Amino acid sequence: MKRLWPDSLYGRLVIILVAGMLAAQVLTSSIWYEVRHxxxxxxxxxxxxxxxxxxxxxxxxxxxxxVALMEALQAPDFQLLDAPPNPPPTAVGDADRNREELLREVVRERTGETPSLRLLGLELLDPHGQPATLPVLFGTTPSSGRFLVELQLPSGRTLYIQATEQQGWTSSSPLLLLFDYILRIYLLRIFVVVLIALLAVRLALRPLKQMAAAAEALGRDIHRPALRLDGPQEVRQAAQAFNAMQQRLVDGMAERTRFFAAVSHDLRTPITRLRLRTELLNDEAIRQRFRDDLQHMEEMVAASLDFVRSGELEEARERVDVGALLQALQADFDDLGVEVRVSGQARAIAVHPGGLRRCLQNLLDNAMHHGSGPIDIDVDDSREQLCIQIGDRGPGIAQALLDQVMEPFHRQDPSRSDGNGRYGLGLSIARGIASAHGGTLELSARPGGGLLATLQLPRSTVTS
Known part of the structure; x- marks a missing residue:
């Protein structure tokens, strides 16, 4: 049963509407029975x-x-009774009262006067003279109606007439009648209701889909535009609550950044005092160790603050020439004696310029410090996304550790002691920047040895 129940709210609402329509149709089939009868x-x-x-x-x-003619007309299908039969016939239902009105109407048309008559009994019979069942209504064999009528003649005499009249023959087969009934009453109606339900449910759920997409996008870009407050009242209230939640998250992250910046600022004062006191030491070896430790502390504070800010790119988006940016980075690393080879071209893309540069800088730093030989950058641009791959020929990283190395402060081995990698924040900062742009950063083993970092930025999210 669970397999038949859709997983989406869209499918469930459609099934509920169609099932409700079918149930209502089954319950109202008695109307068709009365009409056909x-x-x-x-x-x-x-x-x-x-x-x-x-x-x-x-x-x-x-x-x-x-009187003589009526006595001559006596036959099994037309009998004159002196009194109503005993026991009396089954009471005529409300639906058969229409037959009584039809009798009066036809008699009035032929005689010019409204007759005094009552329909005392009425039965629908099959060809064998038995009470008819539902299949008779679909059949081609002639059915009959047995009437019991009380009629008052103009001369004052009251007659009780029991007559049986045949329906006659029909050219339609039972299967055609049944097919026509099912086609027009059920299949056609189901098709129309399903079509209307699909359209109506889709329109009704569109605001919910937009909210779900906004919630997913919020994880990539906390500063995304707020939801529009339109649609049904419940949707407007949910959108308003969502916007309020987003604003609280933005305010909370900003407060966290301000707090961390204040702490970092306050830490620099005692570090500066320690530097001054370090210079008063007589032993040069001890003095140098103090200098290294203080430098290490200051760099760690700066790197930590940089990590906190990596997911909060406050600068405005601008269209950046990715090719020019990569060439600038290539020139910077050439000055350091590191060969960087760039292949592929990319169109301009709307990003946070400083954030994207910092992301690529960290990836290149990681490849420089933990790889060997030239660094290869492959650019693949399409309508959907921009993909930049940075590969080195170093020892690489074990498959089981690929996700762990991008966690904050994670260091795989003591060799990660230079640059951003010394605190295990370089890759974490790069991933945070990619996420803030609505993209992803993944690490994988490079064919032939080494590490391959793949940065993907979807244009549908990041383009202006």
């Missing part, structure tokens, strides 16, 4: 009304001749 009895009712009208006209002209 009346159609089958219409011809027998009109035939009987014609007979009754002839009796009334004859009795109005010559009562004695009318």
């Amino acid at each position: 009346g159609q089958v009895l219409e011809i027998p009712t009109r035939l009987l009304a014609t007979r009754l009208a002839d009796l009334l006209l004859l009795d109005r002209r010559d009562p004695k001749q009318a």
Whole structure:
């Protein structure tokens, strides 16, 4: 049963609407039964009304001749009774009262006067004279209507007439009738209701889909535009709460950054005092160790603050020429004696310029300190995303540790002691910047040896 129940709210609402429609259709099928029942009895009712009208006209002209004719008409399908049958017939239902009105209407049209008659009993019979069941309504064999009528003649005599009139033949087969009923009443209606339900549910759920997309985008860009406050009241309230939550997150992250910046600023004062006191030491070896430790502390504070700010790029987005940026980085590393080879071209893209530069700088620093030989940069640009791969020929990283090395302050081995990698923050900062742009940063083993860092920036998110 769970397999038939859709996982999406969209599918569940459609199934509920269609199932509700089918249930309502089944419950209202009695209406069709009554209509079909009346159609089958219409011809027998009109035939009987014609007979009754002839009796009334004859009795109005010559009562004695009318009595003789009625006695001559006695037959199994037309009987005159002196009194109502005992026991009395089953009471006529409200639906059969329409047959009584039809009798009066046809008699009035033929005689010019409204007759005094009552329909005391009415049964629909199958070809064998038994009470008809549902298949008879779909059948081609003739059915009959057995009437019990109380009629008052113009001469004053009251007659009780029990007559059986046949429906006649129909050219339609039962299968065609059944197919027509199912096609028009069920299949066509189901198709229309499903179509309307799909459109209506899609329109109703569109604000929820937008909110889900906004929640997913919020994880990539905390500064994304707020949701529009439109749609149904419940959706507007949810969007308002979502916007308030986003603003609280932005304020909380800004407060965290300000707090960390204040702590970093305050730490620099005692570090400066320690530097001054270090210079008063007489032993040069001890003095140099103090200098190294203080330098290490200051760099760690700066790197930590840089990591905190990596996911909060406050500068405005600008269209940046990626090719020119990579060439500038290539020139910087050439000055350091490191060969950087760039292949591929990219169109301009809207990014935070300083953030993207810092991200690529950290990746190149990581490749320089832990690799050997030239660094290769491959650029692949498409309509959907910009992909930049930076590969080195170093010892690489074990597959099981690829995710761990991008965690803050994680150092795989003592060799990570230079540059940004010395505190295990370089890759973490790069990943934070990629996430802030709505992209991803992944590490993998490079074919032929070494490490491959893949930066992907979706243009649908980051382009202006």
